[in-house]
Amino acid sequence: MFVVLGVAAGLLTVRGSVMDRVVAMQLTSTFATITLLLLAEGFDRDVYFDLAIVFAAMSFVGTLVYLRALEWWT
């Protein structure tokens, strides 16, 4: 279910203006993080939970950097 939602959100990143695509990218990364969390629980592996934590933190930082770049280079 969340994989399908993530793919659908990913498809939204190919339409609209740059800022619309950024919003869709944020939604996609949120769905990806939740999917990683569910996969970690499903596969019953502790290490995979760390992957979800790192992905959440890295996507947050990456989006901030990308937004800063968009602010400078319009």
Place this chain on the structure above:
Amino acid sequence: MTGSDVAAACLLTLAALGALVSLVGVWAAPNGWARLHYLGPASVVTAPLVALAVVATEAFDTRGLKSLLVALVLGAGNALLVHQTARVMRVRQRQRAQ
């Protein structure tokens, strides 16, 4: 099927509904400003519900705490990202108007 399994299933169903609301909102909203509002349900509703589902299944062990940490990062990060995105939208709009 135990009580915790039923609770986890209910929480995951609600989480999926929240995610669906978020996706449809981002897809159907008329402009970027409106789209920003629909990022909320995915991070503030769906992620904590999924984390609570994990806690309901695993109790407060390492996995449960890590899930709650992920929900916290997503919830707090969403607030900051939405604010920053709105700020960049406004800056770009003003630069385009000049």
